[in-house]
Amino acid sequence: MGTLTTIGPSHEWKHQVAHSTARLTSIERISKASGGQLPQQLTDSMTLLLCKQGEGVLRLDGHELTLRGGRIYLCMPGQTFGIERVFAAAELTLIRFDLYQPGEGGEALARVAAPRVDERSRQGEMTLSDEVARLSDRLLEHWTAGSELERFRCAADFYTMLYLLLKQEQDANRDEHGQDPLAAAKAYIDGHYEENIAADQLANIAGLSAKYFMDAFKKRYGQTTADYIAGLRMSKAKRLMTASPMLLRDIAHEVGYQDEFYFSRKFKRYFGVSPSVYLANRRRKIATYSNGATGVLLALGIVPYAAPLHPKWGGYYMQRYGHEIPLHLSAYRYGVDWESNVALLRNAPPDLILCEAQTADEEKAQLESIAPVHYLRGAWRTRLRDAAALLGEEAAAKQWLADYERQVDTARKRIEPIICGQTFVVLRFSRGNFSLFARPNITDVLFGDLGLTSAYPLEQLDNPVKELPLAAIQQLNADHVLLMVRQEEETLRKWQAVQADPGWNDLKAVRQNRLRLIPSEPWLEYSPLAHERVVDEMMTMFAER
Known part of the structure; x- marks a missing residue:
């Protein structure tokens, strides 16, 4: 009970x-x-x-x-x-x-x-x-x-x-006797991860044999107890580096490592940068005011001081970096909580704010009264280079772009033999209506970088979210359909009805099992990090085929 x-x-x-x-x-x-x-x-x-x-x-x-x-x-x-x-x-x-x-x-x-x-x-x-x-x-x-x-x-x-x-x-x-045994062991780790914890000790807490416990823990939580403990220690080390002037040696001891050099090597393997480099970046208190701005800053290897986080609108950043970002702004629907976000930034002002150029004028005025604001403009590569020049991270931007181009080249070589010039259309379904989904992130990455062929003439895209009736989708006769279904109740109910519609099921892409549902994240975001993830998802999508 x-x-x-x-x-x-x-x-x-x-x-x-x-x-x-x-x-x-x-x-x-x-x-x-x-x-x-x-x-x-x-x-x-x-x-x-x-x-x-x-x-x-x-x-x-x-x-x-x-x-x-x-x-x-x-x-x-x-x-x-x-x-x-x-x-x-x-x-x-x-x-x-x-x-x-x-x-x-x-x-x-x-x-x-x-x-x-x-x-x-x-x-x-x-x-x-x-x-x-x-x-x-x-x-x-x-x-x-x-x-x-x-x-x-x-x-x-x-x-x-x-x-x-x-x-x-x-x-x-x-009572405590009714607690799930694996959860009890995990709770013990959460409270004692700075100590030396043996596998046998955790197995005893769970009341299981050591081998069965280790297998069950990895199956449920996706990692071994050693990796879970290391993750907790590294996360606490980052928090200590951000919030206190402690010496590196003392931080290592605080999180459970007696050898600071071993701690430094493990930290670099875990996060890709040494503790000293991480500390240098953390001293710069940079706030991001959109998911796109967060994707720019992280591509430069800098974790934001403040950023909008939400499990639906920004879940990737929340899960991977939420514990590292000291100030969590609301990402609940664009523009809804902007006044509370401004208040949070005013109470704990950053050194710099990265912001979308299309932000409302009233918000811009408030942000500019708190700290210098850098507005992101132009194509995504330009945004990355401009932010890098402002922050003195030109080398990081150059390296990231080079890595991205290699990733794109690998993806094209993997995808091209499979699709053989077949056409694609990207659609969005919301509250019973289909629309053509051809925002810059889609056109730049899919039809630009990856070289896919659009079933809809891109030069005729006067409206990047143009509504399309089912008859118009049928006329496109696309070989592949990538579809984003809005994840809320009314749309999901209407999507169930659409799937029973003979006209929908008669689409070539549906008949030939070439319909793929795509999530709003990262496909809605216009940033280097989001585009890197889209390329990865496309490679995975066609590897499965």
């Missing part, structure tokens, strides 16, 4: 449910094989994730959790969820619902608006009982039957499910 996994105060959720009218909006079953993923998606409704079986890494609005069979998780409206890695084949039921309460005067029901929640709120888990699991199967069966009467029956079963969940939450009384 345990407490419900929420991102937000669980007592508030219980209070809202107990005093509201619940209305189901959708029920779906998702199966993911080992190695699979579920892209981060935004939910407008309360979403219950019932995991019947499987194992992996679940990220709920920036919080990383262990996805396990027999557990339930809740994502609140306005938050995001996704599965980063599946270690053992997973089966989940997603139940979306809204809550309604009487409006002013008590005359009509109004949808309950969930507030933006504090990311520091506590988290927990609740066991998926057999009774709730059976109810979820019955709900799915009746929901997909297509009968209004069966949908009505779903409402009764769903209220029963909510009651069982609230009752279980009320009766929950977790």
Whole structure:
């Protein structure tokens, strides 16, 4: 037994449910094989994730959790969820619902608006009982039957499910003996990684044999205990270098290494630069005000002092560099939280801000009152070179571009024999409409660097996000379709309907299994680092073929 996994105060959720009218909006079953993923998606409704079986890494609005069979998780409206890695084949039921309460005067029901929640709120888990699991199967069966009467029956079963969940939450009384053994060992590492920890010691904590424990730990968390400990030590070393004037010798001792020279060698192998070079870069407090600016700065080998981070809008940077970036700005939908971001920068001013030239004038004025601002303009290679000249990192930019050209050359040699002049079109699907997706990052990388042939005349692109009806897509007759589906509820429901449309299934690329779904990240970002990742994804895409 345990407490419900929420991102937000669980007592508030219980209070809202107990005093509201619940209305189901959708029920779906998702199966993911080992190695699979579920892209981060935004939910407008309360979403219950019932995991019947499987194992992996679940990220709920920036919080990383262990996805396990027999557990339930809740994502609140306005938050995001996704599965980063599946270690053992997973089966989940997603139940979306809204809550309604009487409006002013008590005359009509109004949808309950969930507030933006504090990311520091506590988290927990609740066991998926057999009774709730059976109810979820019955709900799915009746929901997909297509009968209004069966949908009505779903409402009764769903209220029963909510009651069982609230009752279980009320009766929950977790103790340490009920804790997952691998999670217990990982928690011990998290609290003692500066010490010498033997594998046998961790196996004893988990109550498992040493060999079984080591295999199980690597399977669940994707790395050995030694690598996990080293990662924690290196991350803490970076934090100490940034936040304190400690000597390198003292930092090495603080994180668990008695030999500072061994620590320095390990640090360089881990991050690619020596501790002294890293310290020199960290002394420059440079803020980035967009994901594109972050991609420019990281290509120069400099980790930002401040950057926008979010698991959906900037998840790559959050996962890989979030622990190294002292000041986290909001990346929640472009332009939504700009005033709070400005306030954060004003309270802890950087030495320099990298910013997109198309930023709103009001924001520019506020940023310029905090620190010097460098605006990114022109093509992405120009942006990189200009930023490098400003920061004295011309050599780093030259080296990065040379490495990129070698990567592109390798990709072209791998892809060209496979596609043999076949045509491509890149589309985006949002809220029921297709549009031609031909932003500069697409045209520059796919049709420029990689030399792919566009099914749509690029010289006629007067509107880079031109809407296309299905009939127009059919006329293009592209050999390959790369499709970005917006990850939010309304679009995902309409995408399911499109996949049943005979006109869609008659497209040549769909018939010949040449349709590939592409994520918004890195494909939406215009930066050196994002383009490097796009080239990697294209090589992987065609290597699979």
